[in-house]
Amino acid sequence: MKSTITVSKKVKEVLERKKKEMEIKLNKPLSWDEFFQNIFREEEERIPKLTEEEAEILKDLTKEDRKNWRIREFV
Template sequence: MKSTITVNKEVKELLERKKKELEIKLNKPLSWDDFFKYIFTEREEKVPKLSNEEAEILKRIVEEDRKNWRTREFA
């Protein structure tokens, strides 16, 4: 399946620049499909996966740290 999307000139230039940077980094030419697959796969892998229990622990730690930070800020 082939499709076309319309983007303004600045976005097109940015995409072309980023594609070129990635090609240099990987040392190989990329199709636009490969470029977008790489970008989206890379981002998904960087998103941390936490269990509900881990998320709650992290939330409590951040809340406690914020309380301490406020205390330090005004002390």
């Protein structure tokens, strides 16, 4: 499937510059699909991942801490 999106000239210039930087970094030419796949993969890798056990511990700590919250009254 092929599609076209319209972007401003400024955005297009930024994308082209970033694509060129990535091509230099990887030392190979990239299609636009490869460029965007790399961008999204890098973004995914920056998101911290928790194990189920770690997530449960954080959830329990949050629940316990909320019990200690106080309502602040402003005068």
